């Protein structure tokens with residue numbers, strides 16, 4: 001079977017799943033970044049081709065809802081590049097994991113993370129394999145029966161490439177692995193500090209197999225994906241709020257790749273904020289804007305909440321400890337706008353300040 005055909009038929013396979021069926025899921029991390037997406041697709045395809053899994057339905061699951069998936073614009077770019085429709089993929093809300101676990105003989109490969117998020121802890125007893133490239137986090141203990149491969153490399157796709165090494169997978173699958181390793185290692189640039197010897201080894205093997213000229217491709221493929229990553233023109237106001245989100249209790253802090261000043265001028269901003277706040281029970285939304293122009297960093301901030309008391313508490317913290325100035329002209333009843341005097345202050349500094357507020361109360 002070819003890789004694209006496999007992906008195209010995945011949804012049909014789901015309809016064939018009956019109680020008692022052997023099912024193996026390959027699941028990436030919750031941010032569903034590029035290497036999680038491609039790693040899970042390629043590994044699931046590889047397993048499908050193995051005799052060991054001939055009676056098992058093997059599927060990759062994108063660890064995001066279908067509605068939120070397009071927020072990952074670089075994922076969409078790569079799917080487009082290889083003519084893979086977003087509709088082919090299986091998302092977190094495409095299947096019912098609890099039912100599947102109860103009714104089927106379900107096993108799981110956990111890819112690109114090795115600590116299960118709270119709402120997926122129930123999967124733990126089904127996990128038979130972990131493949132990750134992050135430093136080991138011992139808060140999650142894995143039994144000896146679980147096959148673990150955790151190595152510090154630039155991309156999870158490097159580990160997947162080495163797993164499937166001796167088997168022929170389709171050319172497109174290999175091309176995608178190469179694209180992602182190239183992106184994650186910033187084009188294999190030593191000075192970017194991401195690339196590890198194993199990334200380079202794997203890349204060289206792939207370049208040979210695929211007759212790729214490294215001189216042109218290492219830089220070009222990185223830049224193509226990076227351009228796609230920065231292009232947010234097709235995202236809706238609501239999708240932008242989800243794109244890069246941090247959460248402290250009921251306080252939601254979306255980071256934007258544009259200034260908040262411009263963002264809050266969008267015509268649908270009030271509806272989008274109200275819906276976002278409703279859908280997530282977010283009582284306070286602090287929008288952090290960022291624009292880099294010719295190496296010059298500019299930041300600003302907008303605050304949205306219906307809670308008057310909390311608005312006052314947070315505003316005074318922002319003014320005294322986060323070096324912002326309120327601009328009444330650009331503020332409305334619901335959305336307060338602030339310029340930020342110190343562009344070195346980012347969410348890294350803001351999050352601890354928010355945590356130190358009486359969030360129980362907020």
Ligand SMILES: [Mn+2]
Pocket residue numbers: 033035036112133155156
């Ligand atoms: Mn990763």
